[in-house]
Amino acid sequence: MARSSWQTVDGAFAAAPDEAAFWTGRTFDDFLFRPQKTDSLTRRNISVNSLLTAGVALDLPIVSSNMDSVTGADMARAMAMHGGIGVVHRGMSIARQASEVAVVKRSQSAVIVSPLCLPAGTPIRQARRFARQNGITGILIETASGSNVLAGLLSNRDTPVHSADEDRPVDDFMTPLSRLVTGAPDISTDEAERLMFEHRIERLPLIDGANRIHGLITRRDIDLKRERPGASKDSAGHLRCAAAVGARGDYLERAAALLEAGADLLFIDIAHGHSAIMEQAVAGLRGKFGSVPLVCGNVATGAGARFMRDIGADAVKVGVGPGRGCRTRLETAAGVPQLQAIREAYLAVGDSVPIMADGGVKTDKDIFLALICGASTVMLGSALSGTDEAPGHVIEDPATHMKKKLYRGMTSPEAVMETLYDSGSSEELDAALETPPEGQEIQVPYRGSVSSILQRIRGHLQSSVSYGGEITLAAVREKVLPDPSRFLVPLSAAARIESYER
Ligand code: XMP
Numbered sequence: 304m305a306r307s308s309w310q311t312v313d314g315a316f317a318a319a320p321d322e323a324a325f326w327t328g329r330t331f332d333d334f335l336f337r338p339q340k341t342d343s344l345t346r347r348n349i350s351v352n353s354l355l356t357a358g359v360a361l362d363l364p365i366v367s368s369n370m371d372s373v374t375g376a377d378m379a380r381a382m383a384m385h386g387g388i389g390v391v392h393r394g395m396s397i398a399r400q401a402s403e404v405a406v407v408k409r410s411q412s413a414v415i416v417s418p419l420c421l422p423a424g425t426p427i428r429q430a431r432r433f434a435r436q437n438g439i440t441g442i443l444i445e446t447a448s449g450s451n452v453l454a455g456l457l458s459n460r461d462t463p464v465h466s467a468d469e470d471r472p473v474d475d476f477m478t479p480l481s482r483l484v485t486g487a488p489d490i491s492t493d494e495a496e497r498l499m500f501e502h503r504i505e506r507l508p509l510i511d512g513a514n515r516i517h518g519l520i521t522r523r524d525i526d527l528k529r530e531r532p533g534a535s536k537d538s539a540g541h542l543r544c545a546a547a548v549g550a551r552g553d554y555l556e557r558a559a560a561l562l563e564a565g566a567d568l569l570f571i572d573i574a575h576g577h578s579a580i581m582e583q584a585v586a587g588l589r590g591k592f593g594s595v596p597l598v599c600g601n602v603a604t605g606a607g608a609r610f611m612r613d614i615g616a617d618a619v620k621v622g623v624g625p626g627r628g629c630r631t632r633l634e635t636a637a638g639v640p641q642l643q644a645i646r647e648a649y650l651a652v653g654d655s656v657p658i659m660a661d662g663g664v665k666t667d668k669d670i671f672l673a674l675i676c677g678a679s680t681v682m683l684g685s686a687l688s689g690t691d692e693a694p695g696h697v698i699e700d701p702a703t704h705m706k707k708k709l710y711r712g713m714t715s716p717e718a719v720m721e722t723l724y725d726s727g728s729s730e731e732l733d734a735a736l737e738t739p740p741e742g743q744e745i746q747v748p749y750r751g752s753v754s755s756i757l758q759r760i761r762g763h764l765q766s767s768v769s770y771g772g773e774i775t776l777a778a779v780r781e782k783v784l785p786d787p788s789r790f791l792v793p794l795s796a797a798a799r800i801e802s803y804e805r
Contacts, residue, residue, distance in 0.1 A: 309789070310789070311337065311789050311790075312337060312339070312789045312790050313337065313339075315337075319788075320788050320793075322788070325788050325793070326642070326643045326646050326647070327643060328640055328643065329640055329642050329643050329793075330625070330640040330641045330642045330643065330663065331641065331642055331663065331664070331665070331666075331668070331669040331672050331673075332794070332799060332803060333642065333793060333794055333799075334642070334672060334791040334792060334793060334794060335791070335792045335794060335798075335802060336671070336672070336675070336767070336770060336771070336790060336791060336792070337790050337791070337792060338770045339770065339771055339772030339773075339790075340772050341769050341770070341771075341772045341773075342772075343769055343773075343774050346762075346765045346766055346768075346769045347765070348774070349765040349768045349769060349774050349775065349776075350362075350774070350775040350776060350777070351363060351364060351761060351764045351765060351768065351775075351776040352364075352775070352776065352777065353674065353679050353680055353776055353777065353780075354657045354679045354680070355388065355568075355598075355618060355657065355659075355679070355680050356568070356596050356598070356617040356618045356657060357617065357656075357657065358596070358617075359543070359567075359568070359596065361386055361387055361388060361535055361680060362385075362386030362387075362533030362534070362535065363385055363386035363387045363533070363757065363760070363761055363764075364387070364670075364674065364679065364680040364681060364764075364776070365382070365385075365387040365670070365680070365681055365682075365683060365757065365760060366382070366387060366388050366389070366390060366545075366659060366680055366681065366682040366683070367379065367382045367387070367388075367389040367390065367682070367683060367684075367687050368390065368392075368661070368682050368683060368684035368687070369390035369391065369392040369393065369545075369546075369547035369570055369572055369713075370392055370628070370684050370710075370711070370712075370713050370718075371392045371394040371395075371694060371711075371713065371718055371721065372688055372693060372694060372695055372708070372709055372710045372711050372718075373392070373684050373687055373688055373693050373694075373710075374389045374390055374391055374392055374693075374694075375391060375392070375403050375694045376391065376403040376404075376406040376407050376438060377691075377692040377693075377694075378687065378690075378692040378693055378694075378753065379391055379403070379404075379407045379542075379544045379545075380406070380407045380410050380542060380544075380692075381692045381752075381753050381754060381757070382535075382753075382757070383407065383534055383535040383536070383542035383543050383544065384527065384531050384534050384542065385531070385533075385534070385754065385757040385758070385761070386531075386533040386534060386535055386761075387535065387757065388535050388543050388544070388545050388567075388568075389407070389544065389545065390545040390546060390547050390570050390572075390682075391403045391404055391407075391544065391545070391546040391547065391566075392547055392713070393546070393547040393548060393549060393557065393572075394713065394718060394721065397553065397556060397557045397560045398560070400546060400557065400560070400561065401560040401561055401563065401564040402436065402437070402564070403546075404544050404546050404561055404564040404565060404566045405437070405564040405565060406437060406438040407542055407544035408541050408542065408544055408564065408565035408566075409437070409438075409439070409541070410438065410524075410542060414509070414518045414519070414520055414540070415518055415519045415520070415521070415524070416518050416539065417518075418443050418508070418516065418518065418519035419433070419437055419439060419442060419443070420442070420443045420444065420445045420451070420516065421433060421442050421443075421444055421445070421457075421473065422444070422445055422446070422447050422448040422449075422450075423444055423445070423446055423447065423454045423455075423472070423473065423474050424472045424473075424474065425444075425472065425473050426469065426470050426471065426472060426473075427462060427463060427468055427469050427470070427471055427472070427473060427476065428469040428470060430442055430457060430462065430473050431462060431469075434459070434462075440458060440459045441456060441457070441458040441459070441505070441506045441519075441521070442456070442457045442458075442473075443455075443456055443508055443516060443519060444456065444457055444473055444474070444477050445516065451515050451516050452513070452514050452515055452516070453480050453483075453485070453508055453510050453514050453515075453516050454474075454477075454479065454480055455473075455474070455477035455478055455479045455480055455483065456477055456478050456483055456506060456508060457473050457476060457477040457478075458478075458505070458506070461476045461477060461478065462476065463476060480514065483508065484498060484499075484502045484504055484507065485507065485508050485509065485510050486498060486507045486508070486509045486510075486520065487509065487510075487511070488509050488510070488511055488517035488518065490507075490509060490520075492520075492525060492528075495507050495520045495525070496522075496525055499520075499522055499525075504522075505521060505522045505523070506519060506520070506521050506522070507519070507520045507521075528540075537567055541565065543567045543568075544565065544566055544567060545566060545567060545568040545569070545570055545598070546561040546566040546568075546569060546570070547569070547570045547571075547572045548561065548569050548570070548571055548572075548588075549571070549572075549573065549584075550571055550573050550580045550581055550583070550584035551580065551584070554571075554584060554587070554588075555587055555588070555591055558588055558591070558592060558595075559591070559592075562592060562595060567596065568595075568596040568597070568598055568617075569588065569595060569596070569597055569598070570597075570598045570599075570600070570620070571584050571585065571588070571597060571598070571599045571600075572600055572601070572620070573600075573601070574601065574623075574631065574714065574741065575601075575623075575637075576599055576600045576601050576602045576607065576611065576620070577602045577604070577606070577607035577610050577611075581599060581611075581614070582610075582614050585597060585599060585614045585615055585616065586614075589615060596617045596618075597615070597616055597617050598616065598617060598618040598619075598620055598659060599611045599614075599616035599618075599619060599620065600619065600620025600621065600622070600659070600661060601620050601621065601622050601623055601661055602619065602620070602621055602623070602644075602648070603621060603622065603623035603624075603638060603639040603644040603647075603648075604639060604644065604647055604648070604651075605647040605648055605650055605651030605652075606651065607619075607621075607648070608621065608647070608648035608649075608651045608652045608656075608658065609651045609652055611656070612652050612655060612656040616656060617656070617657075618656060618657045618658070618659050618679070618680070619648060619652065619656055619657070619658050619659065620659045620661045620682065621641075621644050621645055621648045621658055621659065621660055621661060621678070622641055622644065622660060622661035622662035622663065622682075623637060623638045623639060623644070624637065624638030624662075625638070625640075625641040625662040625663025626661075626662035626663060626684055626685070626712065627662075627663075627665075627684065627685035627710070627745070628684065628685065628710060628711050628712030628713075628715060628742050628743055628744070628745065629662065629712055629741065629742060629743075630712070630740065630741050630742060630743055631741040634739065634740075634741050635741065641660065641662065641663040641673075642672060642673070642676055645658065645660050645673055645676050645677045645678050646676045646677050646787070648677060649676065649677025649678075649784070650677075657679035657680065658677050658678045658679055659678060659679065659680045659681070659682055660673035660674075660677075660678035660680070660681045660682065661681075661682040662682070662684065664681060664683055664686050665686075667759065667760055667763035667764070668763070668767070670760065670763075670764060671763075671764060671767035671768075674764075674776065674780060675771070675779060675780055675783040675784065675787055675790070676783075676784075676787050677784065684710070685710050685747065686756070687753055687756060688708065688710035688747050689707070689708045689710065689747040689748055689749050689750045690708075690749075690750050690751065690752060690753040690756065691751060691752050691753065692752070692753045693708060693710075693753070695708050695709050696708070697749045698746070700746075705748065705749075706748070706749035707746040707747060707748055707749055708746070708747055708749050709744055709745075709746060709747075710744070710745055710746075710747045711742060711743065711744035711745070712740075712741070712742020712743055712744070713742055714740050714741045714742035715740055715742035715743050715744045716740050716744075717744045718742065718744070719740070764776065767779075771783070771790075
């Protein structure tokens with residue numbers, strides 16, 4: 304910062320604050336943003352696009368946390384549909400985590416390239432279980448196991464409800480090929496849509512002259528594609544999905560299964576990322592899987608961020624102890640106030656690697672502050688918890704009749720115990736059990752669909768960009784990042800009460 308010529312962005316003050324003093328001990332509630340003149344007439348078209356890694360941008364720079372009370376397949380799917388991304392947690396067996404990823408990867412694209420099939424002769428009972436496990440409502444039936452030759456289609460509506468029919472074969476209920484409307488493998492989306500409308504059908508299997516299966520198009524996927532142009536998708540049109548791995552034990556085996564299931568990015572997530580264990584884990588993954596995108600965390604200092612970049616992270620996750628389910632700071636004294644940590648990390652690595660701010664977001668304004676002080680994306684846990692898409696059941700408080708869901712830190716005793724039951728034993732779990740908990744379980748109000756929360760966040764972020772005087776988040780970041788102190792107003796205790804107490 305050139306101190307001699309320093310002034311606030313609007314020239315209100317010319318005395319530069321001391322940089323270290325400005326940031327030390329500061330977090331989200333310590334600042335407001337100076338409103339800037341805007342020429343934009345509407346906020347609706349404001350872009351909040353931002354980089355997840357150097358090669359992947361998100362239309363909404365929000366990432367759902369890899370916690371067992373936040374992200375499974377349902378949350379990851381919703382996140383990607385809204386332009387963000389979800390990280391499927393690892394507190395479950397390898398097979399189950401991989402199948403959650405596979406559900407997301409299959410759930411939206413105009414053409415499902417490898418639709419799930421069952422062979423003719425399969426009992427209804429098994430087909431029902433198969434549909435439920437894979438989150439699908441229609442199953443292609445092939446003539447024999449592995450033949451890839453279409454025999455018919457069994458939809459939810461064809462599946463009988465009486466238990467007496469459970470052992471009968473799918474053949475008795477499916478629509479046979481002779482009565483199915485099908486498309487050619489290279490059919491256009493428009494033509495497929497026309498056919499589906501004309502015949503009032505929900506699914507269009509794609510087959511060649513020998514009835515070999517080449518894909519499946521569903522009406523829902525076509526509708527979703529049109530409604531959500533900003534959805535996060537890979538080059539084949541499938542929703543993007545990330546997944547977490549650990550840094551020890553079976554992590555390479557887990558990574559292999561997740562990548563096989565289609566995971567686009569892996570998150571190596573450990574409490575103290577600035578460590579030899581992280582370095583070994585990244586080397587192990589790079590050695591086995593080459594350039595697979597890796598988001599590594601967590602760190603809370605500039606030195607930690609530089610370390611992550613230098614060992615080859617594609618994005619650095621910043622945050623030690625700010626999370627709502629965390630007790631790390633209380634139990635160990637380790638941590639750096641979150642906005643300070645984000646700024647330190649950014650000053651250390653600049654734009655050489657994107658920073659993901661993780662934890663401590665209580666209100667939507669915190670997301671904007673994180674993004675203009677150095678983060679490219681923001682990971683949310685509790686802010687997305689309590690929703691329909693978050694794993695776990697809705698519980699009712701018997702006294703107040705209020706509906707609630709559980710939210711818990713991944714090192715809370717409850718999460719550690721459940722992981723142990725679900726994924727069997729491993730070195731990593733033994734280590735977790737040896738370590739006293741640094742997480743806690745709390746009840747949060749039930750909040751319905753996460754969609755309304757994500758729409759609200761997008762709207763508030765667009766408004767913040769407008770107050771920043773620009774029509775893209777990228778432009779505000781470019782203007783503010785070199786010296787946020789010119790744009791931020793430090794708050795006194797009285798100003799904090801004036802701003803936040805309602
Ligand atoms: P928020 O504030 O969004 O934070 O709920 C989510 C982040 O909290 C971290 N996390 C933990 N940190 N002990 C910790 O110290 C834990 O048990 C724990 N579980 C989750 C994690 O980074 C998450 O994204």
